[in-house]
Amino acid sequence: MKLSKAHIHTLREVPGEAEVPSHIWLLRAGMMRKTVSGVYSFMQFGWRTLRKIEEIIRQEMDAAGGQEISTSPIQPAELWHESGRWGVYGPELWRLKDRHGREFALGPTAEEVVTDIIRNEVDSWRQLPINLYQIQLKYRDEARPRYGLMRSREFIMKDSYSFDRDEEGFEKSYAAMREAYTKIFTRCGLTFRPVAADNGAIGGSGSEEFMAMSDVGESDIVYCEKCDMAATTELAAGVDAAPDVTEMLPLEDVLTPATKTIEAVASYLGLSKEQTLKALLFDVYNEVPNAKGEYEHKEYVVAFLRGDREINKVKLINALGIAEHLIEFADEVKIGSATGCVGGFTGPVGLHDCRIIADSEVVGLKNLCAGANKVDHHTKNINYGRDWTADIVTDLKLVGEGDACPVCGNPLRAARGIEVGQIFHLGAKYSAKLGAKYRDEKQEEHLIEMGCYGIGVTRTMAAVVEQSHDENGIIWPISIAPYHVILTQMKPDDAVQTELAESLYKQFWDAGVETVWDERDERPGVKFKDADIFGIPIRITVGKKAAEGIVEFKLRREKENEELPVAEAVERVFALVI
Ligand code: ATP
Ligand code: MG
Secondary structure, three states, X not given: OEHHHOOOOOOOOOOOOOOOHHHHHHHHOOOEEEEEOOEEEEOHXXXXXXXXXXXXXXXXXXXXXXXXXXXXXXXXHHHHHHHOHHHXXXXXXXXXXXXXXXXXXXXXXXXXXXXXXXXXXXXXXXXXXXXXXEEXXXXXXXXXXXXXXXXXXXXXXXXXXXXXXXXXXXXXHHHXXXXXXXXXXXXXXXXXXXXXXXXXXXXXXXXXXXXXXXXOOOEEEEEOOOOOOEEEOOOOOOOOOOOOOOOOOOOEEEEOOOOOOHHHHHHHHOOOHHHEEEEXXXXXXOOOOOOOOOOOEEEEEEEEEEOOOOEOHHHHHHHHOOOHHHEEEOOHHHHHHHHOOOOOOOOOOOOOOOEEEXXXXXXXXXXXXXXXXXXXXXXXXXXXXXXXXXXXXXXOEOOOOOOEOOOOOOEOEEEEEEEEEEEEEEEOHHHHHHOOEEEOOOOXXXXXXXXXXXXXXXXXXXXXXXXXXXXXXXXXOHHHOXXXXXXXXXXXXXXXXXXXXXXXXXXXXXXXXXXXXXXXXXXXXXXXXXXXXXXOOEEEEEOHHHHHOEEEEEEOOOOOEEEEEHHHXXXXXXXXXX
């Protein structure tokens, strides 16, 4: 491609809404354009890179036994009612109606649609296993679309679904997908690690997320340097402090004026935060909205943890068995009049008409201090079992840097990652709901064992930019670069330079080296700047020494350039690209 003929619009300024490098550079390099919040159009360079990522995915999926299909993003609501997810998915599900009032969703994922195909077309064990995949647009009406392609409302996803006769078969399908994912992200040039993860709205009984390591990632992970434990903080199990064996002391109400926080109470009473009990108040809503589409109040929930701990909201909603959008922090006045608690002075003794959920650790601790459910008062020496009990006792702790590894006890390390893919064991969750069955050799009927596997294709492109850029722009790995080589001609009106550039251009394309020829009538500074922004991995400059058969060879990721005889430069390019 000759750059003078191409429509490529780079931006000199950082677009106002772009905060993270991938968002900034993909816009500045003219790779994509915003259509509306969380929705993007891809221009030539961006689309070429996306197609390359897709091609890598396709090759590895096919090699792992996947069969590519394409289902419509328009999915009938009936299927979502059958699976029970019409309610669970909440406002993130992009809903629409046709002219007859029939309801649909724009697919955020496709378990229902693909399971529906399988239930209609599979009846014998002989047809299994099956692994179907597709690469297409997905829709999620995210509460806060942000960071460009990292969290958008329309994005490209590769989703696959495996169907096996039993768990043993599923294990093989899962292992093949796990290996394919490792190859895909390696070929895309990412630094990543698989970590154990929560299942979220997809459900099922186990999953792993592939995290591209990056400080701008929205996923927190913890890992152990001693054993190989690695998990999202959403999932990572907390380790309870050893039970306290001291004697229980009598309850004692104390005056604690205006001490509403754990820090204030602990310092006022001369206690450590570990000797206090933290209360968190929540309002839980009905799963099915009323006629006006509003979610009505269902119950109040009060959670208790040791004072120095943070709550893990994912563990809380999993323990309550509800979806994320059905819970929020309660209005202190409303919950106070219903349950007897007082905001800032809430404790477990004397609470009523609410569900109490306790972190497993507090059951073994003695003589804790918590609010007295009276303004400006706290109660000392509260003991689980003697003074209060909970409706649910479970691990609610948010685990972080320095906490004990749940496997070996070593202090954990924390890091941030971008979730580029996730693989799930679904078991029979969808096959049971939708009735996807097969008959075995004895004609006995069984539910099909399922797995599902997603990759955020557009998010992967952003993750590569996050990991691979500098102050001048993107640095694409060769495998997914929009073009391999940029041929920068210093003087477009110089006949010798034109002749050499043209012959290189032809030689490269003939050999399959995708080359952009910058023969624009622009100053060299502008050309070099653009080449850096685009991030094309190899730059060959045809300039003053063209007559001597010498060109400049430069890798985007390195600072120095070298003068090389043309044949040597060509050889280097071939060695890197082909
Ligand atoms: P997240 O936790 O980031 O919201 P998720 O766990 O809900 O993602 P999955 O249902 O596992 O997402 O979807 C499969 C893949 O699709 C994810 O691993 C991610 O790479 C990508 N993805 C999900 N949501 C978005 C989004 N809003 N924008 C871009 N990519 C996304
Ligand atoms: Mg996920």
